[in-house]
Amino acid sequence: MSYAVTLEPGGAMFFAEAGEMLLDAALRQGVALAHSCRQGICGACRVQLISGQIDRSAEEPVAMDGAESGEVLCCRASARSDLVLSSTLPTGRQPLPVRKLLGRVAGIRRTGAADVLILSIKLPREAELDFRPGQYVDLTTREGVRRSYSIAQASGRGDCLEFHIRHCPGGRFTDGLFNERESRPGTGHIVQVEGPYGSMWLREADAPVILLASGTGFAPIKAMVEEAMRLGIHRPMRLYWGGRRPADLYMDALCRHWAAAWDGFSYIPVVSDACDADAWQGRTGWVHRAVMEDIADLAAYHVYACGAPIVVESARQDFSRICGLPRGSFFADAFVTAKDLSSGVCAAA
Numbered sequence: 001m002s003y004a005v006t007l008e009p010g011g012a013m014f015f016a017e018a019g020e021m022l023l024d025a026a027l028r029q030g031v032a033l034a035h036s037c038r039q040g041i042c043g044a045c046r047v048q049l050i051s052g053q054i055d056r057s058a059e060e061p062v063a064m065d066g067a068e069s070g071e072v073l074c075c076r077a078s079a080r081s082d083l084v085l086s087s088t089l090p091t092g093r094q095p096l097p098v099r100k101l102l103g104r105v106a107g108i109r110r111t112g113a114a115d116v117l118i119l120s121i122k123l124p125r126e127a128e129l130d131f132r133p134g135q136y137v138d139l140t141t142r143e144g145v146r147r148s149y150s151i152a153q154a155s156g157r158g159d160c161l162e163f164h165i166r167h168c169p170g171g172r173f174t175d176g177l178f179n180e181r182e183s184r185p186g187t188g189h190i191v192q193v194e195g196p197y198g199s200m201w202l203r204e205a206d207a208p209v210i211l212l213a214s215g216t217g218f219a220p221i222k223a224m225v226e227e228a229m230r231l232g233i234h235r236p237m238r239l240y241w242g243g244r245r246p247a248d249l250y251m252d253a254l255c256r257h258w259a260a261a262w263d264g265f266s267y268i269p270v271v272s273d274a275c276d277a278d279a280w281q282g283r284t285g286w287v288h289r290a291v292m293e294d295i296a297d298l299a300a301y302h303v304y305a306c307g308a309p310i311v312v313e314s315a316r317q318d319f320s321r322i323c324g325l326p327r328g329s330f331f332a333d334a335f336v337t338a339k340d341l342s343s344g345v346c347a348a349a
Contacts, residue, residue: 003079007031008050008086016079019055023074027098033087034199037148037334038075043313044199044332045074052083096135096196101127105189106160108177111250115167116216117177118152121191123159129193130157133223134202134304136333137161137195145172148197150306150333152219154226161193164219164250200304200333202228207302207329208236210295212315214287214307215243217335218251221306225258225265234264238294242270242287242311246278268294288315298325309334 002015005022016025023045026033035045049070055078072085106122121139123129129137136150149163167178202209202224213221218241225239239258243249249269259267270287274280283290288311295301298319305312312334319325 003052003082005079005083005085007033007047008084016083018080019078021075022072022077022079022083022085026074032199033074034331035075035197037309038197040073040076043073044334046071047074048072048086050084050086053080054078054083055080096130096132098195098197099127099129099193101129101193103161103191103193105191111164112252113166113247113250115178116248116250117165117167119149119163119165119177121161121163121193123161123193125159128157128159129161129196131196132201133227134200134220134333135196135198136220137193137197139163139173140192140194141173141176142190143172147173150198150217150220150223151196152222154223154230164216164222166216198333200306200331202233202304203302203331205302206235207300209238210291210298210301210303211237211239212288212291212303212305212307212311213239213241214311215248215335217305217307217311217333218249219306220333221304222251222254224304229258229262236264238266238268238291240268240270240287240291242272242290242307244271244273246271246274246280286314287311288318291315292318292323296323298323298329301325301329303330305330305332307335 001018004013005016005025006013012031014026014029014031016022023033023035023038033045049072054072101123103121103123105119107120109118111118131151133154136148138146138148140146149165152162152164165174165177167174200220211221211225221239228237239255241249241255252269255267258265268283268290270283270285270290271280272285274284303319303325305315312332316330316332319330320327
């Protein structure tokens with residue numbers, strides 16, 4: 001049995017099979033819904049139930065923290081009747097087709113951070129991937145280990161993709177990458193690439209932009225900045241990039257270059273746990289708090305945030321509750337690890 005699901009405002013409609021997650025059904029039929037982790041952790045796909053009956057048995061309590069009455073998590077809820085849903089988050093353009101492609105590891109480069117590397121995956125020449133800068137893909141190894149990573153480059157169509165990957169000790173995916181005896185640049189290991197996913201890309205608007213990144217959440221932000229530069233977009237932009245230690249800002253020099261070369265672009269690095277040996281002279285504390293210290297009223301802004309779930313959700317709530325940011329002006333992807341999924345607990349910054 002299938003049920004009709006109508007989205008308001010706008011009246012877009014799709015059909016969901018009994019037991020099928022609403023987000024899966026929407027994406028399968030080319031209906032754009034805001035989403036990020038697709039695992040019930042980040043809360044990006046919450047909508048308001050106007051009418052109908054929902055099966056909520058798979059919803060995650062973490063993602064629903066702070067949810068308003070009647071809100072539904074589309075990636076973890078299915079229909080039990082025809083539905084009418086209200087989404088205050090703009091859906092943006094139609095989603096690009098999701099593809100499954102086989103690529104080869106073309107390079108593994110270390111960065112200034114000991115626990116971050118840059119992974120390049122080469123796709124067959126006839127199998128380029130269409131994506132919007134800011135989106136992510138799922139990577140699956142030949143052993144069946146599957147992880148999600150944001151694409152860190154501007155081109156919306158490419159046959160060589162770049163990813164910024166942080167080492168999670170004990171992780172089945174990252175342990176192999178960081179063990180040089182097993183994985184060296186150019187090894188040619190086969191990786192399946194599936195995507196694109198996510199709804200964080202630069203919207204066409206005149207609003208000034210806040211770009212908020214924590215750790216390797218910088219990867220999709222980098223893609224969006226480089227795309228804006230490529231297209232000659234001149235909206236005022238401020239990049240706030242947070243890490244525990246200065247070395248976590250592994251492309252700090254690139255960000256400073258952008259700020260020096262591009263009128264209207266500002267870069268504010270923020271470190272939360274600097275020690276005397278770091279000789280850090282910049283901003284300290286939580287990165288989203290630095291935004292609030294600088295801009296008390298965010299009502300006219302668009303915010304794009306990527307990083308650990310606790311950073312993204314703290315920014316979402318505080319920017320809305322304290323700084324007046326409209327809910328529809330916050331776009332985000334949260335980095336959810338396999339450990340997060342197994343524990344149901346949001347990762348620390």
